Structure formats: structure tokens, C-alpha cells
Amino acid sequence: MIDPERIRELAALSDNFRKACVLKGAFSDQFLSAGDITKIFRAVSADEGRLSCLRAYTETAQRPDLQQKLFREPPETEDLETWGRSRFGGARFGIVLDRPPLENDAFEARLSEVLTGIYDTAGNAFGAAEPHIFIGDYGYSPFGAHHDQEVGRILHFHLGPGVKQMYIWDEEDYVAATGGTMACFDPGAILDKATRYDIGPGDIMVLPTEGFHVGYTPDFSIGFALCLMDADDGDTLRRAADQALAHALEDMETGSEPKAACQSGNGLQVTVDISRALWIEAARAASNLSLVPPPPPREALPPENSKLARLGRFPVVYREREDEAVLAGRGHSLELPPARSLAGLADRLNADEELTLAEMAALLTADFSEDAAEYIAAQLWAWHAVVPV
Numbered sequence: 550m551i552d553p554e555r556i557r558e559l560a561a562l563s564d565n566f567r568k569a570c571v572l573k574g575a576f577s578d579q580f581l582s583a584g585d586i587t588k589i590f591r592a593v594s595a596d597e598g599r600l601s602c603l604r605a606y607t608e609t610a611q612r613p614d615l616q617q618k619l620f621r622e623p624p625e626t627e628d629l630e631t632w633g634r635s636r637f638g639g640a641r642f643g644i645v646l647d648r649p650p651l652e653n654d655a656f657e658a659r660l661s662e663v664l665t666g667i668y669d670t671a672g673n674a675f676g677a678a679e680p681h682i683f684i685g686d687y688g689y690s691p692f693g694a695h696h697d698q699e700v701g702r703i704l705h706f707h708l709g710p711g712v713k714q715m716y717i718w719d720e721e722d723y724v725a726a727t728g729g730t731m732a733c734f735d736p737g738a739i740l741d742k743a744t745r746y747d748i749g750p751g752d753i754m755v756l757p758t759e760g761f762h763v764g765y766t767p768d769f770s771i772g773f774a775l776c777l778m779d780a781d782d783g784d785t786l787r788r789a790a791d792q793a794l795a796h797a798l799e800d801m802e803t804g805s806e807p808k809a810a811c812q813s814g815n816g817l818q819v820t821v822d823i824s825r826a827l828w829i830e831a832a833r834a835a836s837n838l839s840l841v842p843p844p845p846p847r848e849a850l851p852p853e854n855s856k857l858a859r860l861g862r863f864p865v866v867y868r869e870r871e872d873e874a875v876l877a878g879r880g881h882s883l884e885l886p887p888a889r890s891l892a893g894l895a896d897r898l899n900a901d902e903e904l905t906l907a908e909m910a911a912l913l914t915a916d917f918s919e920d921a922a923e924y925i926a927a928q929l930w931a932w933h934a935v936v937p938v
């Protein structure tokens with residue numbers, strides 16, 4: 550588990566997740582383990598439509614042939630190093646999972662708490678959080694030294710066991726060293742101008758929103774990155790669709806020759822924006838925890854006696870800390886005195902039990918006054934943590 554105090558510390562060190570910094574020893578494998586990563590990998594492979602989530606690399610090249618093979622035969626072991634090594638014939642390798650479904654209730658509940666802390670600390674500035682997973686000992690990032698345009702803020706949770714180096718350049722230094730702002734595929738040649746950060750197991754690194762970076766992973770390790778998008782998903786999709794339409798109309802009206810897809814200036818960015826917006830939509834539909842920001846609270850109550858259940862796979866979180874407890878759902882939370890009935894209610898909802906608000910309140914009267922019990926139950930409804938069955 551990650552102490553909320555450490556999230557606040559990270560926010561302060563990084564100017565709200567904008568500046569480069571490493572928070573040492575921020576989490577243990579009780580928060581995120583190799584076993585969790587194996588489960589996520591298997592969830593990707595369970596859905597044919599997710600093949601494009603997986604990329605495979607050797608030190609020198611992307612390997613689409615191996616992508617298929619890894620997708621069809623996902624790891625059954627938590628020892629991803631041995632597994633990966635055997636799949637790549639003993640060579641150094643890199644596997645990237647982009648925007649995988651998490652489908653791991655226990656980890657999702659822990660991540661939800663962390664994201665709730667991040668949203669609380671930074672205000673509600675993010676459109677969504679995208680997970681990405683990096684596995685292997687592939688040396689420099691296969692995409693070279695680069696700047697992640699339009700991605701927003703990036704938090705890298707390093708599981709290890711190897712130590713990863715992250716090299717960061719100011720834009721000015723990078724342009725001086727490479728002659729431009731394109732990705733540099735020989736980052737080793739320009740390291741003297743970079744600032745180096747070492748990221749060990751349990752560390753969280755914030756990547757800067759400005760400037761350029763490259764990761765160097767000489768020994769086997771696993772990293773879990775969250776990209777916190779600034780733009781609202783609706784705005785992103787609307788803007789991408791508007792731009793695509795405006796270009797198409799302009800071409801029609803001026804009678805200009807249709808351009809090949811790769812030549813149309815922002816075609817790639819439009820594709821990226823649309824695919825991102827669709828991913829956010831899918832995450833929202835799956836109630837993929839706080840990967841999307843908390844929905845605005847509901848004002849009206851549900852029809853009396855209507856049975857309610859948690860939405861999708863989104864857990865109701867109950868956590869005790871010393872003499873306080875937190876009840877959380879869909880990114881909203883309430884601090885309360887610790888109470889067994891709250892833990893019991895969260896367990897029952899997470900087991901997909903269907904209850905009316907009155908039944909939930911009745912359970913809570915074991916520890917709370919009738920008014921307080923009704924208020925707490927109504928909050929779960931207001932947060933969209935429970936929905937009519």
C-alpha cells in the first residue's frame with residue numbers, strides 16, 4: 550500500500566507531477582507484484598481484440614512475429630524473466646503492454662486509492678490515467694530519446710528487480726545535441742548533456758512534462774507507468790473528430806488531390822487521439838477504477854426499494870488507518886471512524902450482492918446513528934459507486 554502522505558510528498562517534489570523526481574522506496578510488492586503483472590498480461594491475452602496492446606522488441610528491432618506468439622501463449626509463471634528469455638531465444642528482450650485492461654480486483658483497489666490521492670492532491674486536472682507496462686532488459690527504450698507529446702504527466706512505478714536509468718534533457722540541450730526535436734536512436738552519444746536518475750525497485754519516478762527522456766534498462770526489470778492525461782476525454786475526441794472533418798471538408802471544397810494517409814499532417818495524431826478517447830470510453834464503461842476521474846455526484850436519490858449493486862468491476866474500498874477509516878468509490882471518499890459494519894458492507898457489495906439503500910443503511914446502524922447510516926449509504930449512490938440493477 551502507498552501511504553497518502555507519500556503521494557503528497559511526490560506531488561510537492563515534482564510540482565504536481567510536472568518536474569522530474571524519484572521518490573525512493575514508495576511502494577512494496579504488496580502494492581504491485583510480478584504476480585499482478587502476470588495477471589494483467591493474461592487478461593490482455595484473454596481478449597482477441599487486445600492484440601494491439603502488446604509490442605515485442607529485441608535490443609535492435611521490433612518483432613511483430615513474436616507479438617502474436619507472446620499473445621497466444623501468455624506467461625503462466627510469475628518469473629517473467631525466465632519466461633521472456635525462453636521466448637526470445639535467450640536474447641535481450643522488451644515487451645510493452647499499452648493500455649492493458651487491469652482485471653485484477655485486488656491491485657485495482659490499491660491503485661484506485663493511489664489515484665484518488667493523486668486527483669485530490671492535483672485537483673481534478675486529469676482526463677484519465679493510462680497504464681503502460683515495460684518488461685525486459687532491452688537496454689535503451691526502443692523508441693529512442695523522445696518527448697511524449699500530448700501525454701500529460703507520467704508516473705513510473707518501478708518493480709525491478711533491476712535498476713533502471715532515466716536520462717532527461719532540457720529541450721535546449723537536446724536540440725543542441727541532436728540538431729532538432731526528433732527522436733534520437735543513438736542516445737548513448739548524447740548522455741553527457743543529460744541528467745541521470747536511477748530508479749530502483751519500489752521507487753516512483755515522475756517524468757518531466759517538458760524536455761526529452763530515454764530509459765536505459767540493462768538488467769531485467771518491470772515498470773508500470775501511468776500517463777495522466779490533461780485533456781478531458783470528450784474534448785480530445787471532439788477535437789480529433791473536428792480536425793479530421795475540417796481537413797476532409799477543406800480538401801473537398803478546394804478540390805485538392807486527396808493526400809495519402811501518411812502525408813496528411815496531423816493524421817497520426819488524430820488516430821492517436823481517437824484511439825485514446827475510445828480507450829477512455831472503454832475504461833469508463835468497465836468502471837476501470839480511478840483510471841477515469843470521479844463522476845460528478847448525483848443529487849436525486851434512487852427510487853425507493855430499488856436494488857442497487859456496485860457498477861461493473863469497480864470496487865467499494867474500505868481501509869482503516871490508525872484511528873481513522875476511509876470509505877471510497879469511483880474516486881470519491883469519506884473519512885469515518887473505523888467500523889466493522891462498513892467493512893462488511895464493502896465486502897458484500899464487492900461480492901456483487903444487491904441491496905437497497907435502506908438495507909445498506911440498516912447494516913450500518915450497528916455502528917452509526919440512523920441518520921449517519923442513511924447518509925453514508927446515500928453517498929455510495931451519489932458517487933455512482935452503486936447503480937440500479
Ligand SMILES: [Fe+2]
Binds near residue numbers: 762
Ligand atoms: Fe516516454
